[in-house]
Amino acid sequence: MAKLLFEWDYSSYPGAKTYPHLFKPIQLGQLTIPNRIKYAATEDNLNDHNGFVTDADVAYLRERAKGVVGGICTMQGVYMDEKRMGQGYVGQAAAWDDKYIPGLKRLADAIHEERAVAGCQLMHCGRVGAVEVEHCQGPSSVPQRLRIFRPVLEMSKADIKQCIKEHIEASERLLKAGFDVLEISGIVGYLLSNFVSSYTNRRTDEYGGDIRGRMRFVVELIQEVKKTCGDVPVGIRLCAEELLDDVKGNTHEESMITYEMAEEAGIDFMSVTAGWQESIVPVISRDVPMGSWIHLAKRAKEHIKIPVQMAYRLFTPDIPNKAIGDGELDFWEMCRPMIADPLMPKKVLEGREEDIRHCVACNVCLARLFRDAPMTCYINPVCAHESDPTFANPEKTQDQKIIMIIGGGPAGLECAYNAARRGHEVHVYEKGKELGGTILEASKAPYGDEELMTTINYQKAQCEKAGVVFHMETEVTEELIQDELPDSVILANGPVYSKGNGTGFDRDNVINVLDVLSGKAELGDKVVVWGNRKPGIGVALYLAKKGKKVTIVGKDKSAGFDVNPSFKWRYMIYLRQNGIMAYNDCDIESIEDNSVMVKTYDGYHFPVECDNVVVTEREANTNLKEIVQREGIELFVIGDALVPRNLSSAVHDGYRIGIRI
Amino acid sequence: MSFSAEKEITKLWKNLHAAQDEIGKTYYRWREAALQLAGSDVKPLDVSLKTAEIMGMEIGKSLLPRLNWLKGEEVWLMNLAKNIAGNWINHGAIVDVENGENPFEVLIKWKRCPWPTFAKEYGVDMEEDVLCCDRILQTILKDVNEFFNTDYTIETLKAIPRGEGECLRRLSKNNK
Numbered sequence: 001m002a003k004l005l006f007e008w009d010y011s012s013y014p015g016a017k018t019y020p021h022l023f024k025p026i027q028l029g030q031l032t033i034p035n036r037i038k039y040a041a042t043e044d045n046l047n048d049h050n051g052f053v054t055d056a057d058v059a060y061l062r063e064r065a066k067g068v069v070g071g072i073c074t075m076q077g078v079y080m081d082e083k084r085m086g087q088g089y090v091g092q093a094a095a096w097d098d099k100y101i102p103g104l105k106r107l108a109d110a111i112h113e114e115r116a117v118a119g120c121q122l123m124h125c126g127r128v129g130a131v132e133v134e135h136c137q138g139p140s141s142v143p144q145r146l147r148i149f150r151p152v153l154e155m156s157k158a159d160i161k162q163c164i165k166e167h168i169e170a171s172e173r174l175l176k177a178g179f180d181v182l183e184i185s186g187i188v189g190y191l192l193s194n195f196v197s198s199y200t201n202r203r204t205d206e207y208g209g210d211i212r213g214r215m216r217f218v219v220e221l222i223q224e225v226k227k228t229c230g231d232v233p234v235g236i237r238l239c240a241e242e243l244l245d246d247v248k249g250n251t252h253e254e255s256m257i258t259y260e261m262a263e264e265a266g267i268d269f270m271s272v273t274a275g276w277q278e279s280i281v282p283v284i285s286r287d288v289p290m291g292s293w294i295h296l297a298k299r300a301k302e303h304i305k306i307p308v309q310m311a312y313r314l315f316t317p318d319i320p321n322k323a324i325g326d327g328e329l330d331f332w333e334m335c336r337p338m339i340a341d342p343l344m345p346k347k348v349l350e351g352r353e354e355d356i357r358h359c360v361a362c363n364v365c366l367a368r369l370f371r372d373a374p375m376t377c378y379i380n381p382v383c384a385h386e387s388d389p390t391f392a393n394p395e396k397t398q399d400q401k402i403i404m405i406i407g408g409g410p411a412g413l414e415c416a417y418n419a420a421r422r423g424h425e426v427h428v429y430e431k432g433k434e435l436g437g438t439i440l441e442a443s444k445a446p447y448g449d450e451e452l453m454t455t456i457n458y459q460k461a462q463c464e465k466a467g468v469v470f471h472m473e474t475e476v477t478e479e480l481i482q483d484e485l486p487d488s489v490i491l492a493n494g495p496v497y498s499k500g501n502g503t504g505f506d507r508d509n510v511i512n513v514l515d516v517l518s519g520k521a522e523l524g525d526k527v528v529v530w531g532n533r534k535p536g537i538g539v540a541l542y543l544a545k546k547g548k549k550v551t552i553v554g555k556d557k558s559a560g561f562d563v564n565p566s567f568k569w570r571y572m573i574y575l576r577q578n579g580i581m582a583y584n585d586c587d588i589e590s591i592e593d594n595s596v597m598v599k600t601y602d603g604y605h606f607p608v609e610c611d612n613v614v615v616t617e618r619e620a621n622t623n624l625k626e627i628v629q630r631e632g633i634e635l636f637v638i639g640d641a642l643v644p645r646n647l648s649s650a651v652h653d654g655y656r657i658g659i660r661i
Numbered sequence: 662m663s664f665s666a667e668k669e670i671t672k673l674w675k676n677l678h679a680a681q682d683e684i685g686k687t688y689y690r691w692r693e694a695a696l697q698l699a700g701s702d703v704k705p706l707d708v709s710l711k712t713a714e715i716m717g718m719e720i721g722k723s724l725l726p727r728l729n730w731l732k733g734e735e736v737w738l739m740n741l742a743k744n745i746a747g748n749w750i751n752h753g754a755i756v757d758v759e760n761g762e763n764p765f766e767v768l769i770k771w772k773r774c775p776w777p778t779f780a781k782e783y784g785v786d787m788e789e790d791v792l793c794c795d796r797i798l799q800t801i802l803k804d805v806n807e808f809f810n811t812d813y814t815i816e817t818l819k820a821i822p823r824g825e826g827e828c829l830r831r832l833s834k835n836n837k
Contacts, residue, residue, distance in 0.1 A: 606666055
């Protein structure tokens with residue numbers, strides 16, 4: 001008889017009718033899960049650097065536990081060795097000693113208090129581990145492709161036995177802490193995946209050789225952990241596609257053999273993944289269309305009978321709902337969608353999809369983790385601040401103000417609904433016909449940028465619910481400010497575009513980026529884009545897709561300075577693929593009818609033929625600032641109007657002022 | 662046959678940068694080799710300072726035929742400063758030279774310099790980079806002073822590796 005931890009009845013919720021397959025129970029081993037939703041294990045770097053669980057991590061996970069509405073909430077993978085070779089993240093929780101049990105128990109208890117199933121992952125980071133020590137471990141000492149990782153020491157057979165022992169002992173501790181489901185991590189470059197892959201396992205003993213030999217360690221480990229866990233379900237995450245063909249990684253046929261062997265070894269469920277950190281193929285960034293990897297889950301289900309789970313760009317409920325209904329998937333896993341909005345599945349259930357703050361798949365969360373920084377989210381300012389009530393749940397204001405927000409872009413909108421929720425009377429003045437600021441144009445760029453509009457749509461819905469008053473097609477003037485005399489003015493009116501220090505910037509062939517992306521401007525065949533940050537890259541790719549020959553000239557030392565490294569490498573590839581030359585550390589000295597003269601930082605000059613120059617260089621917007629100050633009105637400047645940056649900075653600026661004003 | 666100034670110039674420019682990059686890396690590879698062969702008893706800074714001295718002597722000697730006292734001491738001093746700057750510019754630095762507030766005083770400003778970046782890349786202490794530049798400059802001046810029978814000194818007022826935004830050095834006549 002399968003065990004059910006918490007009773008959930010979804011029948012009265014609209015989401016259960018719209019997405020019936022997501023809210024059906026399923027059995028994992030001897031445990032019944034009320035729905036098909038799982039917050040997948042995600043490192044957050046929120047724990048202390050000795051592996052002890054912190055208040056911040058408990059609060060972070062509790063919020064996600066609320067979100068899964070009875071499903072599985074998995075805490076991050078724990079490292080299990082005292083030598084810390086398995087530790088891949090500075091803030092990773094540990095389970096190599098009983099002293100960690102009380103902290104782990106706090107996490108399990110927090111999940112249970114939200115009536116969710118508590119999952120925990122066992123994660124030895126293998127060749128991407130040893131973040132605090134000099135060498136990491138692997139089956140063979142194959143050098144690293146990425147420089148941020150440590151040199152690899154080949155594991156002896158004694159090391160392998162010790163590693164299995166550590167997994168068993170850690171499992172015992174996790175069970176004592178109260179976890180209901182365990183999961184073994186064998187993906188993206190972590191230890192188990194290193195053993196499985198022909199890229200990193202060059203051993204000639206019984207733990208190497210063909211795929212069956214390379215799986216031996218994993219099979220032994222599963223069998224031992226299963227023995228320890230008894231009725232508690234144990235799952236595993238394994239790659240269905242390593243995407244390492246360029247370094248002689250596994251074929252997908254070999255990957256399916258690993259799935260079959262894991263099932264034979266007794267595993268209770270399979271979490272399907274794709275790619276390694278060392279893969280050169282994009283897997284989860286915005287340029288990969290949603291649902292692109294469902295075929296891997298389908299393939300897995302053709303090879304194994306145990307429940308199949310998967311995350312990987314399943315950002316909207318319709319995709320997993322259909323896949324589950326079609327028998328291609330059993331469980332909807334999420335990491336980033338629930339980093340961006342911890343209550344995402346709860347909102348789906350309650351029929352409040354307009355309230356979901358959708359992840360824009362920028363991967364800044366990963367970029368931060370790899371650089372030893374605490375988790376953060378591009379578009380969710382509260383992420384990793386859940387333990388700070390003054391920041392996460394600010395109180396109503398005692399001093400109600402009339403607030404004039406100038407600009408209906410992401411900074412202004414974020415500020416508007418947060419201030420309105422706290423009791424202020426908020427008026428947003430937008431000179432255009434639509435809300436969204438420069439995101440309206442930025443979202444026209446290729447490779448998934450249309451997803452940026454999800455942030456604006458969310459903000460609009462929140463503003464409407466919070467009672468924000470919109471004044472559309474209204475340009476704010478000195479007279480308007482004097483007439484309205486608000487208590488506070490928030491300048492969120494975006495950047496101004498640079499006029500250039502060289503000659504010819506006033507010519508007719510010089511066009512603003514917004515006019516290009518909105519389709520207002522007609523351009524010749526050869527275009528120079530001035531500015532090598534994200535707006536420059538976006539418009540360059542947009543124009544290249546229209547068949548233009550595009551050259552970028554920008555002042556930053558490298559293109560995409562404002563794009564996080566976990567996404568930037570994609571843009572560099574796309575620039576090359578589209579034949580776009582980027583001259584970085586350069587400026588335009590003069591513009592003629594059919595060419596520009598480029599000046600390099602070190603004083604050299606060369607001409608570039610072009611019909612048009614597209615201006616993307618931006619500066620802070622000081623319009624109206626003096627007028628507001630002269631009137632003695634409280635003033636805040638946010639978003640690109642303060643310093644031109646990106647969508648994330650606009651949202652975070654807006655939030656911080658919205659909760660404090 | 663068509664000629665593209667853009668292609669020709671940018672190809673040369675990129676080759677120049679690649680060569681400059683190789684200069685920095687080669688220096689630190691040799692530093693590492695020297696340290697490994699010298700053994701653990703030797704202090705890395707001592708090895709680097711010795712190298713700086715050798716570099717300074719070579720540069721100093723190369724300057725002697727290029728400096729002409731007949732053009733007057735102020736022109737001579739400005740030429741000395743520009744020649745010093747030129748060595749770093751060849752490596753990829755952006756260096757300006759300007760007259761100081763006092764007679765026979767010149768300020769040399771390194772607005773950008775690749776050497777601290779190389780030091781960081783090879784895990785070398787930032788202060789070592791400052792001290793090595795100082796040693797190169799002092800050694801250059803030693804030869805120049807002896808040859809021209811002058812008494813000029815150079816002092817470091819700011820340094821990029823110390824997080825001060827630029828390297829600023831004052832080259833001036835010793836009035837003591």
